[in-house]
Amino acid sequence: GGGPTVDLTPVVEGFGGGSLVDVIIHYNAYIGDDPDPGNALVTADAFLESGPEGETLLQVHKEGLFLLEYRIREGQSGGGSPLAFEAVTVRSAFPSIKSSVVGERILPTDMNLLDNGCMPFVKRGLAGTGNTFVFQQTTEGPTKWQIFPLRPSANPSDIEVYWPQVGKGLQGTQDLPEVCWYCELDRYSAVWPSDPQLNVRGEDAPPVNLTSHTRAQIQYQNPPGHANINARQFTTLAPGMATIQYTDEDPIEGGETVSFQVVDTDDHADHLVFMNWTIGARIVDSVHDSSCNDGYLFNADAANYDPQGQVYDPDTMSGRVFPINEGIVEMWWYEQGTTRQGDPANVCWPVRPVLYNCIWPTTPDRCIIIANQTGSGAFSATTHNNLSIYEQGDPALPGYNPNEEHAIWNTNP
Structure with missing residues (x-):
C-alpha cells in the first residue's frame, strides 16, 4: 500500500511504432475485481486509472499473482487479438x-x-x-x-x-x-562525508569563484544563513557545512550533468601552520595549486610585505610576496578539490593558512663594514637591474621599514 503506480502508457500508446492496445486485467482468487462498482469507497484489488497527463496507470493494493493482457485495439490490423501477456507478482x-x-x-x-x-x-x-x-x-x-x-x-x-x-x-x-x-x-x-572540502575563512577574505560551472546553488546549509552564493561567488559569514550543487552542460552526451561538493567552512585561525621565513625571500608553498592564483595575502593592509614594488596584487591574488622586515605575514594557499562524484571540481578553495615569522637571514647575501667605507661591492648590471633601496617610513601603512640603517647607493670611483 502506498507504493508507486506502474505506467503502462508505452504499451498502450504503441511507443516505437507499435499498435495501440487495450489492457485487460485477468482477475483470479488472489487479485479480485471490484465487488461493488456502485460504491466509490470500494475498488478492485488491481485497477487502471488515468494520470494527470492522460497516462494509463496500474494500481495494485493486494499481494498476489495476476495476468495482464495487451490486446490490439479495434480498428487496426489484428484488432481484438492478443498482442502479449505479462504475469505480475505483487509482494508487500x-x-x-x-x-x-x-x-x-x-x-x-x-x-x-x-x-x-x-x-x-x-x-x-x-x-x-x-x-x-x-x-x-x-x-x-x-x-x-x-x-x-x-x-x-x-x-x-x-x-x-x-x-x-x-x-x-x-x-x-x-x-x-x-x-x-x-x-x-x-x-x-x-x-556528512568524512572528507568534505575545507574552506578557511576570515574577515574581508575574497569569495570563492564558482564561475567554472554553469549554475551553482546551495541545497542545504547548517547553520542556516552562514553561506551564500551570488553571481556564482561563494561567501560565508561564519563556520558551517554546506551542500553545493553544480549544474553543467554535458559537451559529449548533451543535456545537463549535476554534481555536488560538500564544503566545511572553518575559521582560518583553527588551521594555522606556523613557519619561519627569511626576509627578502619570496614566500612560496609546495602544496599550493599555482593554477589557482599566487596565494592570498591575508590582512594585506597591515601585512609586513613590499607593497611598493607592484609585484603582488592583493585584489587579483597575483604576483610575488616578499617580507621586508621582522614581523608576521599570513598567506592562504589553495587547492582544486573534487566533487563527491570523484571528478575535478574546477574550483579553487583556500585550505592552508600559514603564519610566517619573518626573520633576518643568519648568513646575509653581502656584508658591509662601515669603518672601511668600501660598501657592498659592485652588483652586476646583467643580473641586477633597476636597483633600489626599500624605504617606507609610515608605520600606519603596509610594509613599514624606514631604512633605519641609512643605506644609500654610490657609484664606484
Missing part, C-alpha cells in the same frame, strides 16, 4: 535500511536496477513530499533520474526510494515497449 513492500553520504549518489541493493532507463520513485525526501532530503535530476542528461542526499538524517524514514526494473513480458507477435516495474524498496539514513 518490506524496505531494506541502507546508509548514504551527503552529495553522493544513492544506490539500490541490486545494482542491476541502476541506469536501466526507468525512473526510481522517491516516495519520501523530495521537495514537495515534506522536508527536502534528496535531489533527483529530471532533465535530460547523463545524470537523469539519479538521486543524491542533500543533508544528514539519522532517520531512514526520511528517504524512501522504490527501484524499478524493465519488464520482460510474454512476447506475442512483436516486441513490447518497455514498462518499468518496481521491485525493490529501500530507506536511507545520510551522513
Whole structure:
C-alpha cells in the first residue's frame, strides 16, 4: 500500500511504432475485481486509472499473482487479438535500511536496477513530499533520474526510494515497449562525508569563484544563513557545512550533468601552520595549486610585505610576496578539490593558512663594514637591474621599514 503506480502508457500508446492496445486485467482468487462498482469507497484489488497527463496507470493494493493482457485495439490490423501477456507478482513492500553520504549518489541493493532507463520513485525526501532530503535530476542528461542526499538524517524514514526494473513480458507477435516495474524498496539514513572540502575563512577574505560551472546553488546549509552564493561567488559569514550543487552542460552526451561538493567552512585561525621565513625571500608553498592564483595575502593592509614594488596584487591574488622586515605575514594557499562524484571540481578553495615569522637571514647575501667605507661591492648590471633601496617610513601603512640603517647607493670611483 502506498507504493508507486506502474505506467503502462508505452504499451498502450504503441511507443516505437507499435499498435495501440487495450489492457485487460485477468482477475483470479488472489487479485479480485471490484465487488461493488456502485460504491466509490470500494475498488478492485488491481485497477487502471488515468494520470494527470492522460497516462494509463496500474494500481495494485493486494499481494498476489495476476495476468495482464495487451490486446490490439479495434480498428487496426489484428484488432481484438492478443498482442502479449505479462504475469505480475505483487509482494508487500518490506524496505531494506541502507546508509548514504551527503552529495553522493544513492544506490539500490541490486545494482542491476541502476541506469536501466526507468525512473526510481522517491516516495519520501523530495521537495514537495515534506522536508527536502534528496535531489533527483529530471532533465535530460547523463545524470537523469539519479538521486543524491542533500543533508544528514539519522532517520531512514526520511528517504524512501522504490527501484524499478524493465519488464520482460510474454512476447506475442512483436516486441513490447518497455514498462518499468518496481521491485525493490529501500530507506536511507545520510551522513556528512568524512572528507568534505575545507574552506578557511576570515574577515574581508575574497569569495570563492564558482564561475567554472554553469549554475551553482546551495541545497542545504547548517547553520542556516552562514553561506551564500551570488553571481556564482561563494561567501560565508561564519563556520558551517554546506551542500553545493553544480549544474553543467554535458559537451559529449548533451543535456545537463549535476554534481555536488560538500564544503566545511572553518575559521582560518583553527588551521594555522606556523613557519619561519627569511626576509627578502619570496614566500612560496609546495602544496599550493599555482593554477589557482599566487596565494592570498591575508590582512594585506597591515601585512609586513613590499607593497611598493607592484609585484603582488592583493585584489587579483597575483604576483610575488616578499617580507621586508621582522614581523608576521599570513598567506592562504589553495587547492582544486573534487566533487563527491570523484571528478575535478574546477574550483579553487583556500585550505592552508600559514603564519610566517619573518626573520633576518643568519648568513646575509653581502656584508658591509662601515669603518672601511668600501660598501657592498659592485652588483652586476646583467643580473641586477633597476636597483633600489626599500624605504617606507609610515608605520600606519603596509610594509613599514624606514631604512633605519641609512643605506644609500654610490657609484664606484
